[in-house]
Structure formats: structure tokens, C-alpha cells
Amino acid sequence: MGMIVRPAAELRALATGILLGLGAPEAVAGRVATALVESNLVGHDSHGVMRVPMYTAAIRAGTLDPAGALTVVAETPATLFLDCGWNLGHYACAEAMRRVMEKAAAMGIGLAVLRHCDHTGRIGEYVSMAAEQGCIGQVTCNGSLPGGLVAPYGGRGRALGANPLAWGLPGGPGQPPVFLDFATAAAAHGKLEVAAAKGERVPEGWIVDRDGRPTTDPREALEGGAILPFGGHKGYALGVMIELVGGALSGAGFPLLPDYRWDQGTVLTAINIEAFQPLAEFREQVGAFCGRLKAQPRAAGVEEIFIPGELEWRTRAQRERDGIALPEVTWAALLDEARAVGLAA
Amino acid sequence: MGMIVRPAAELRALATGILLGLGAPEAVAGRVATALVESNLVGHDSHGVMRVPMYTAAIRAGTLDPAGALTVVAETPATLFLDCGWNLGHYACAEAMRRVMEKAAAMGIGLAVLRHCDHTGRIGEYVSMAAEQGCIGQVTCNGSLPGGLVAPYGGRGRALGANPLAWGLPGGPGQPPVFLDFATAAAAHGKLEVAAAKGERVPEGWIVDRDGRPTTDPREALEGGAILPFGGHKGYALGVMIELVGGALSGAGFPLLPDYRWDQGTVLTAINIEAFQPLAEFREQVGAFCGRLKAQPRAAGVEEIFIPGELEWRTRAQRERDGIALPEVTWAALLDEARAVGLAA
Numbered sequence: 001m002g003m004i005v006r007p008a009a010e011l012r013a014l015a016t017g018i019l020l021g022l023g024a025p026e027a028v029a030g031r032v033a034t035a036l037v038e039s040n041l042v043g044h045d046s047h048g049v050m051r052v053p054m055y056t057a058a059i060r061a062g063t064l065d066p067a068g069a070l071t072v073v074a075e076t077p078a079t080l081f082l083d084c085g086w087n088l089g090h091y092a093c094a095e096a097m098r099r100v101m102e103k104a105a106a107m108g109i110g111l112a113v114l115r116h117c118d119h120t121g122r123i124g125e126y127v128s129m130a131a132e133q134g135c136i137g138q139v140t141c142n143g144s145l146p147g148g149l150v151a152p153y154g155g156r157g158r159a160l161g162a163n164p165l166a167w168g169l170p171g172g173p174g175q176p177p178v179f180l181d182f183a184t185a186a187a188a189h190g191k192l193e194v195a196a197a198k199g200e201r202v203p204e205g206w207i208v209d210r211d212g213r214p215t216t217d218p219r220e221a222l223e224g225g226a227i228l229p230f231g232g233h234k235g236y237a238l239g240v241m242i243e244l245v246g247g248a249l250s251g252a253g254f255p256l257l258p259d260y261r262w263d264q265g266t267v268l269t270a271i272n273i274e275a276f277q278p279l280a281e282f283r284e285q286v287g288a289f290c291g292r293l294k295a296q297p298r299a300a301g302v303e304e305i306f307i308p309g310e311l312e313w314r315t316r317a318q319r320e321r322d323g324i325a326l327p328e329v330t331w332a333a334l335l336d337e338a339r340a341v342g343l344a345a
Numbered sequence: 346m347g348m349i350v351r352p353a354a355e356l357r358a359l360a361t362g363i364l365l366g367l368g369a370p371e372a373v374a375g376r377v378a379t380a381l382v383e384s385n386l387v388g389h390d391s392h393g394v395m396r397v398p399m400y401t402a403a404i405r406a407g408t409l410d411p412a413g414a415l416t417v418v419a420e421t422p423a424t425l426f427l428d429c430g431w432n433l434g435h436y437a438c439a440e441a442m443r444r445v446m447e448k449a450a451a452m453g454i455g456l457a458v459l460r461h462c463d464h465t466g467r468i469g470e471y472v473s474m475a476a477e478q479g480c481i482g483q484v485t486c487n488g489s490l491p492g493g494l495v496a497p498y499g500g501r502g503r504a505l506g507a508n509p510l511a512w513g514l515p516g517g518p519g520q521p522p523v524f525l526d527f528a529t530a531a532a533a534h535g536k537l538e539v540a541a542a543k544g545e546r547v548p549e550g551w552i553v554d555r556d557g558r559p560t561t562d563p564r565e566a567l568e569g570g571a572i573l574p575f576g577g578h579k580g581y582a583l584g585v586m587i588e589l590v591g592g593a594l595s596g597a598g599f600p601l602l603p604d605y606r607w608d609q610g611t612v613l614t615a616i617n618i619e620a621f622q623p624l625a626e627f628r629e630q631v632g633a634f635c636g637r638l639k640a641q642p643r644a645a646g647v648e649e650i651f652i653p654g655e656l657e658w659r660t661r662a663q664r665e666r667d668g669i670a671l672p673e674v675t676w677a678a679l680l681d682e683a684r685a686v687g688l689a690a
Contacts, residue, residue, distance in 0.1 A: 074620060076451075076620060077422065077452060078422070078423040078452040078453050079453030079616075079621075081620070081621050106421075107422060107423040107424065107452065108421040108423050108424030108456065109423050109424055109454055109456045109614070110454075111453065111454045113621050151641075151644075152638055152641055152650050153651075154644055154647040154649070154650045154651070155644060155650050156642050156643065156644045156645075157641045159637075159638055159641050167583075167586045168586075169586070169589060178585070178586070178589060180579070180583065180585075180586055208644065211644075211645060212644030212645055212647075213645060230576050230577070230579050230580075231576025231577070231579060231580050232575070232576070234527045234575050234576060234580070235576050235579070235580075236653075237527065237653035238510075238512075240523070240525075240652070240653050241512045241513075241514070241523070241525055244523060244631055244634060245481060245514065247634070248622065248627050248630040248631055248634075249481070249618065249621050249622060250621070254633075254634045256634060256637050256638065257633060257634060269454070269614075271456065271594070273594065275419060275421060275424050275426070276419065276424075276426050276458050276595070276596075277593065277594060277596060285592065285593040285598070286589055286593055288599075288602060289592070289593075289599045289601060289602060292504075292601050292602060293504055293585070293601065296496075296497055296500040296501075296502045296504050297500060297501050297502045298499060298501065298557065299496075299499055299501045299553065299557030299558070300501075300556060300557055300558060302499040302557075304499070305498070305500050306498075306499070308581075308582035308585050
């Protein structure tokens with residue numbers, strides 16, 4: 001598969017132009033484009049600019065409204081319930097996290113719950129935003145294809161969404177945020193599709209076939225099987241909680257139930273560190289711990305122990321410098337989208 | 346090993362009497378005894394009355410103060426920073442969760458951070474408390490033996506504590522709370538000790554030997570090896586976040602660093618569901634989802650799909666009815682403790 005390399009700024013401008021051409025206000029187009037390119041920069045290309053055609057199709061189909069207003073459903077000095085008007089989650093989540101941090105600055109903690117929210121994108125971005133402003137951020141969301149993707153522990157049918165968790169805080173002095181961002185599914189659906197297309201096997205423990213038997217053939221999961229939760233019953237329990245909190249608190253509902261409509265029941269919190277410790281002291285502590293953790297003796301064959309988020313920041317520095325490599329087919333699809341809205345691309 | 350069966354009420358009264366005899370105020374003694382017996386009832390005997398001699402030894406040594414006052418270090422309408430005066434975590438956490446729920450009733454969310462807190466016990470109890478009052482509760486804590494117990498992902502030395510996470514919410518109509526409560530370690534230290542004493546092997550993926558090589562011999566973990574995080578790099582990242590949030594926000598510090606003193610940096614949140622949805626509607630949604638999840642097709646050889654917390658509530662009903670079985674040695678130790686404080690046992 002041929003690859004093409006483009007600087008981040010060019011991809012950002014291109015994605016912004018496409019979204020503007022489809023009626024997104026400047027604030028939305030800029031924010032979504034930034035989020036997409038940020039995903040490419042940190043190495044999570046599955047959430048990057050390759051998603052643009054998916055969003056443009058949804059905008060043209062009328063299920064996603066890039067001009068949809070964010071409406072406050074209910075509010076307290078510490079909490080916010082936001083109807084996102086079926087706008088893009090990249091915009092809604094960033095705006096919600098901004099307002100949550102304002103509440104946290106006054107109240108020590110802030111919480112937002114979102115409904116009628118299209119794809120949230122890479123939720124690690126919003127906890128990094130919080131961390132860069134001196135907060136501890138946590139984000140979860142439910143929402144999936146109808147019926148779900150992930151089997152319950154002990155089950156063989158699809159029932160749960162990928163139900164990701166992101167959690168981040170400021171890094172040591174001069175260091176970027178420490179953060180995690182993972183699906184409670186053992187593997188992303190997209191990774192199975194890629195492996196199936198290449199005729200490759202996937203690691204044990206990722207998937208089951210239609211009878212609930214472990215398999216390493218991704219086609220068996222895609223054709224009636226299911227993805228497993230990560231980490232056995234613990235990862236399963238975490239996925240159930242993210243499903244319930246997101247679906248029931250927001251009213252977005254559950255992919256497993258009838259009459260489900262695609263939505264992302266999203267829950268964002270920010271804790272203001274200064275309500276408990278001076279931020280500089282907190283960061284000293286984080287830095288001291290992370291330094292010692294990285295210096296721990298390694299298992300045989302392991303070259304380096306990583307702090308959560310460290311690989312992402314390293315990739316970001318490299319791609320910011322060298323550009324972002326995209327499959328030629330992705331690049332061609334972006335140019336098609338640009339031409340479709342009348343951009344000279 | 347001989348076993349003896351006693352009703353919950355008798356164990357509660359015995360543990361209360363022992364703690365009163367060692368200077369605990371009635372509120373502390375009653376709360377701690379209730380928490381210990383609650384752990385036995387739901388099937389987590391490792392956190393039950395067998396812990397009493399550990400606490401009495403710490404009280405006699407002066408490192409644990411059952412009369413220690415809870416002091417507010419800082420407070421906002423939504424948050425609380427509490428110095429627990431080295432009192433028992435069972436008391437401090439329950440009291441903190443009570444105050445957090447008061448804040449959530451007014452503000453939609455409440456948060457407490459605890460320091461100078463002895464063993465928190467089974468943290469699933471505090472999220473169940475929140476759930477029974479119409480809240481979503483979340484609790485994490487760090488703290489461990491100096492040096493830690495759990496290896497980083499890719500490492501072979503002990504570095505992290507067991508760093509548990511508990512999360513719970515109200516169950517469907519007429520149902521008990523749905524909750525999870527797990528260590529981010531693949532296995533509890535106590536389980537390794539029990540297996541080693543019996544000369545048994547443990548499952549693959551739990552432990553490494555002193556060279557970081559996977560093993561199933563628990564003695565190799567106990568003698569210079571380490572416990573692994575559950576769920577690979579995801580469980581590791583979760584353990585690191587719980588370590589950092591608990592240790593740095595509370596100031597309790599980290600077992601990995603020099604000059605560490607045993608403490609449990611504990612973070613409790615409660616979200617008032619009624620700030621977002623009518624509680625009855627929320628519970629209807631949870632009930633509909635859980636009913637459908639339980640009815641999913643099962644994998645070969647699996648008899649039942651469980652909702653998180655369901656096994657605990659089932660065990661609780663059985664033990665409330667039939668009594669709690671204790672090893673004779675545990676029972677004898679309790680009677681010794683009772684006699685030591687002058688109770689006619």
C-alpha cells in the first residue's frame with residue numbers, strides 16, 4: 001500500500017476547509033480538524049483524518065449536524081447536562097471540557113454529561129486538555145453500532161460497545177501529561193478489519209467465533225462472532241459500568257436494546273488540583289514517581305518501561321517534525337472530499 | 346482446615362466489642378465491625394473479620410488511632426479534603442462518602458480526598474452505599490507495603506500497589522446496586538500466600554519471578570518476584586493513574602519512593618443521578634439493560650452470565666441466612682482478641 005507524507009498544518013487546513021464547505025461554523029470546523037490531526041500526530045490514525053469521509057457522509061445524510069447548537073438541559077455550579085444537537089463530539093467534548101474546567105476552578109470539581117452527540121473521536125484528547133490546565137480529567141462514553149460489538153464475560157454474542165475510558169493528569173515539571181485512553185474491548189473493530197483484509201491472525205484472547213470459542217481468525221469475529229473484553233471479568237465489569245453510566249445518565253440508551261439510535265453518552269469530569277495541593281508540588285510528585293518507575297528493572301527482552309501516554313507524546317514530536325504518513329487511498333479520498341465542496345485541491 | 350460457622354450478628358458484636366475495648370468510640374467500632382462482617386457476607390473473606398488481629402496490633406503499636414479525628418484540610422461546596430488522623434479507613438471512607446453525597450445532593454457531584462488513612466478495607470462497600478442513596482459512586486486508593494507489590498508492564502521489580510478501583514450505581518427496580526471492585530493487580534497478595542502454603546500453582550499471567558519471567562509458582566513471586574497488572578498495558582495504565590491520583594492529590598505519596606509511610610491516598614466521588622435523570626427512569630434503564638445482558642447467549646461450558654456485583658449479592662443472601670464460615674484458627678484468634686480486652690468470650 002503506497003503511503004504519502006504531509007505536514008500536520010496542511011492536513012488541518014484541508015479538513016477545516018472540507019467541514020466549512022459542508023456548513024460547519026468556523027469554531028466547529030477548526031476544532032474538529034485539530035482533533036483529527038492531533039490523533040494522527042500521536043499515532044492513532046484510526047481516529048485521524050481518515051474519518052473525514054465518514055463524517056461528510058453523515059452530514060450529507062442529515063444524521064450529523066455540524067451547525068447543531070449545544071443546549072444546556074440542566075446545570076448546577078458543578079455540573080452541566082448538555083444536548084449537543086447531533087454535532088460532532090470533537091467539538092462538543094472540547095467545549096464541554098472547557099466549561100467543566102471553569103466549574104472546577106470555582107468548585108474544585110466539574111462534571112458534564114452529553115447526549116445527542118456524534119462520534120467523540122479520541123477521548124484521550126480531552127483529558128490531555130484538562131491536564132494541560134492543571135486538572136485531572138476523566139472521560140468515558142458508550143455508544144456503538146446497534147447490537148454492540150463486545151461479548152459479555154462468559155458470553156458469545158455482541159452486547160457492549162467498545163466503551164472507552166480516558167484519564168489524565170499533569171506530568172512532571174516540563175513533561176507532557178500522563179494519560180491513558182483505552183477501549184474496554186480487547187481490540188478495535190478496525191484492527192480486525194485490517195487483519196482480515198491482509199489474511200493475518202490476531203493475538204489470542206481478542207475474539208471469539210459465533211459459538212463463543214476462542215479464535216485467532218479475525219473473519220470469524222467479523223462474521224457473527226464478537227470481540228472479547230480486555231482483562232477478563234475486570235475489563236468486562238469496567239465496560240458494563242461505562243455502558244450504564246453513559247447510556248442511563250445521558251438518556252442516550254444502549255446498543256443492546258431495541259429502538260437504539262447511534263449516540264455517544266459521554267461523561268467528562270475535571271478535578272482542580274489546586275483545591276488539594278499546589279500544582280507545582282503535585283507535578284514534582286508525579287515527576288519523582290514517573291522517573292523512578294521508568295528506571296525499574298526490565299523483564300527479559302524489554303527495552304523500555306513506558307509511562308502511560310509517553311509513546312503518544314514521542315510519536316507526536318516525530319510526526320510534528322517529519323510529517324504524517326497516510327495511505328494513498330486515504331489521501332485520495334480527502335482530495336475527493338475537498339473537490340466535492342469546491343476547494344481547489 | 347476445620348471451619349466454624351457463626352451468624353453475622355455475632356461476629357459484628359464480637360468485632361465491635363474488641364474495638365471498643367481498644368479505645369474506639371462507638372461510632373468507629375460499630376462502623377468498622379459492620380464493614381468487616383459485610384465483606385464476609387459478600388464473600389470477600391480476605392477483607393473480613395480475619396483482619397481484626399492486624400488492626401489490634403497496629404492500635405497497640407500506636408500506628409493506627411481508632412479515636413483519631415477527621416479534620417477538614419480544605420473544602421468547597423463540592424469538594425472535601427480530609428485528614429483522617431490515622432483512623433481506620435472503614436470509618437473514614439464511610440463518613441467521607443456520607444459528606445460527599447450531601448455535597449452531591451446540592452451540587453450534582455461531590456468529591457473527597459483522604460490522607461492519613463489506615464486500611465480502607467473493601468472499597469466496593471462505599472460505592473454500594475452511594476448507589477443505595479441514588480448516586481453513582483467511584484472510589485480509588487493507592488498505598489501498599491513500602492516498595493509496592495506489582496511490576497510495571499515490561500518490568501520485573503515491584504513498583505505499584507494493588508491500587509483498586511470500585512464503581513457502582515443503583516440496580517434495576519427492586520434490584521441491589523450494580524458495582525465493580527477490583528485490584529489493578531492480577532491477583533491479591535493474600536491469594537499467593539494461600540496457594541504457596543498449600544503448594545499449589547496459580548494461573549498463568551498472574552506473577553513473574555525475580556528475573557521477570559512468567560511463572561505459576563507463587564513462591565517465586567513471594568521470594569523476590571512480583572505480581573503482574575491485570576489486563577496487560579491497559580491494567581498497568583489504570584494502576585499508574587490510581588497511584589498518581591491517590592498519592593499526589595492527597596499527599597500520601599508512593600510506596601515506590603524513599604521515605605514512604607503506609608497511608609491510603611483515597612479519592613471518593615458521588616454523582617447525584619437526579620441532577621440528570623429521574624432516579625426511577627434511570628433504574629428502569631439499568632434494569633432493562635441488565636436483564637437483556639444476562640439473557641445473552643453463553644459461551645460453551647458457561648452456566649450463567651453475571652452482572653457486576655451479582656455474585657456478591659447472591660453470596661450475601663446465602664450467608665445472611667446460613668451464617669459465615671470461618672477457619673477455626675481465625676475464630677480462635679478473634680476469641681483471643683476478645684479475652685485480651687477483657688470480654689467474656
